[in-house]
Amino acid sequence: MASTPARSTRRLALIGFLTLGVFAAEASAQDMEPRRWSHLPVGTDVAGVSYIYSKGDILVDPVLRIDNAQVDLHTFVAAYSRYFSLEGMTARLDVQLPVQVGRWKGLVDGVPQSISREGLADPRIRLSVNFLGAPALEGEALRDYFKNHESRTLAGLGLAIRVPLGEYMDDKLINLGENRFSFEPQLGVVHTEGPWSFEMTGSAFLYTQNNDFFDGSTLRQDPLYAVQTHVVRTFEGGFWVSAGAAYGWAGDTQIDGVNKDDARSNLLYGITGGFSLPPVHAFRIGYFRRETLNHLGLNSHNILVTWSMRF
Numbered sequence: 001m002a003s004t005p006a007r008s009t010r011r012l013a014l015i016g017f018l019t020l021g022v023f024a025a026e027a028s029a030q031d032m033e034p035r036r037w038s039h040l041p042v043g044t045d046v047a048g049v050s051y052i053y054s055k056g057d058i059l060v061d062p063v064l065r066i067d068n069a070q071v072d073l074h075t076f077v078a079a080y081s082r083y084f085s086l087e088g089m090t091a092r093l094d095v096q097l098p099v100q101v102g103r104w105k106g107l108v109d110g111v112p113q114s115i116s117r118e119g120l121a122d123p124r125i126r127l128s129v130n131f132l133g134a135p136a137l138e139g140e141a142l143r144d145y146f147k148n149h150e151s152r153t154l155a156g157l158g159l160a161i162r163v164p165l166g167e168y169m170d171d172k173l174i175n176l177g178e179n180r181f182s183f184e185p186q187l188g189v190v191h192t193e194g195p196w197s198f199e200m201t202g203s204a205f206l207y208t209q210n211n212d213f214f215d216g217s218t219l220r221q222d223p224l225y226a227v228q229t230h231v232v233r234t235f236e237g238g239f240w241v242s243a244g245a246a247y248g249w250a251g252d253t254q255i256d257g258v259n260k261d262d263a264r265s266n267l268l269y270g271i272t273g274g275f276s277l278p279p280v281h282a283f284r285i286g287y288f289r290r291e292t293l294n295h296l297g298l299n300s301h302n303i304l305v306t307w308s309m310r311f
Contacts, residue, residue, distance in 0.1 A: 032268050032288045034199060034230040034242035037130060037156045037188045039090055041139045046081040048282075048308030056300025058106070059292060069106035071300070075099070075121070079308075085136035086129055094126040094160075100176050119167035121176040128158030128186070151193050158186035170212040180210040180219075197232040199244075205251070217256050224251030224264060238276035244288075245269040265293040272304070280310045 040046075051074070058069040078097045083090060098121040105114035132155035137145055161184070166177025188201040205224040213219040228246030235241075246268040253260045270288025277283070284306040291299050 032228060032244055032246055032270055032272075032286075034232055034244055034272055035197075035240075036158075036201065037128070037154060037190050037199065039130060039134045039142070039154060040083045040092075041142045042083050042085045042090060042136045043138060044083040045311050046079075046083075046308050047311070048079050048306055050077040050079065050304060050306040051075070052077070052302060052304050054300050054302045056290065056298050058104075058298050059296055065109050067107040067110075069104070071102060071104050071298070073100060073102040088136055089129050089131050090134040090136045091127070091129045094124075094128075096124040096126075098123070098166075102174075102176070104174050115172075115174045117167065117174055117176050119176055120165065122162045122164055122166040122178055124160055124162050126158055126160035126184075128156050128188075130154055130156040132156075152191075154190040154192070156186075156188045156190075158184075158188070160184040160186065168212075170214065170216075173214060178210065179212055181208045182206065195234045197230075197234070199230040199232065200227070201229075202227045213255065220254045222250055222252045222263075225249055228268070238278070238282075239274070241271070241273040242286075243271050262296045263294070264297060266297060267291045267293055270302075274306075282308045282310070284308075 054071065054073040054075070056071055058071060060066050060069060076099045080095045082093045084093070085091065099119065100121045101116075101118040103114060103116045105112070107113070133152050134154050134156070135145065162178070162182040164177055164179050164181060166175070168175045168177035168179045170179070183206045184203050185206075186201055186203045188199065190197055190199045192198075203226045205226070207221040207223075210219040226246060226248035228244060230242045230244035232240055232242040246266075248264055248266040248268075251264040253262055268288050268290045270286060272284060272286030272288075274282060274284035284304070286304040288302050288304075289300070290302065
């Protein structure tokens with residue numbers, strides 16, 4: 001029978017390896033999304049699918065003796081959006097259903113370990129209201145509004161919720177679902193000057209407790225905060241390009257009441273472009289780099305391709 005110190009060392013290594021999944025999941029939570037406050041005609045429905053490829057290195061505490069930790073993740077997202085009027089303001093409801101295929105690997109005490117997962121990740125629901133500079137207008141009226149307001153400022157509030165319906169097994173090290181709710185209040189401001197738009201969004205990620213963490217543990221996580229900004233240039237013919245950056249911080253975790261001293265400090269930056277094929281189709285492709293600014297976290301390359309249809 002293994003000694004108590006050996007069991008403790010193994011448990012420590014396993015808990016550390018599990019954090020690879022926590023950091024990888026946050027790659028999709030803390031996003032880079034230009035034009036999230038888009039002002040479209042009320043009554044518009046948008047449906048689409050996205051593919052995101054993420055590949056990166058995960059940095060963990062050296063005391064865990066985990067080396068060369070990596071993640072390779074494919075995410076497919078079916079999405080639906082509805083624009084509607086709310087007390088004369090433009091509101092938007094988003095529903096996203098992600099499916100993921102991923103592989104995590106690394107050396108634990110010098111021994112190669114790898115885990116693969118595929119299935120449903122946690123769905124996301126978002127409600128946002130543009131409460132300033134975005135009157136609820138239909139097609140022709142909105143086009144006239146844009147023509148008469150080439151310089152305009154828009155402000156919006158949003159709340160996104162991740163629902164714990166993704167694949168989760170409390171006896172497994174890595175899961176696609178997080179077995180907890182997360183709430184993301186958002187505040188955004190967009191200033192448009194002719195073909196140029198300047199966007200800024202602040203977010204907070206608030207997590208409920210996971211009472212069925214691996215091996216009977218309890219996971220708590222402090223709020224994670226993020227701010228992102230984008231500069232968008234729109235061209236004739238429906239083509240646009242955006243350059244942006246984001247920063248996230250805090251989010252310490254506690255396992256069974258023990259603080260893991262793993263506060264996040266992440267920098268994201270990238271470029272996105274999109275174009276429309278009238279009357280209803282739109283395409284978007286983007287790349288962003290994620291870097292951790294401390295000794296724990298995820299360094300990854302991420303590629304996004306999206307097709308959507310308005311109806």
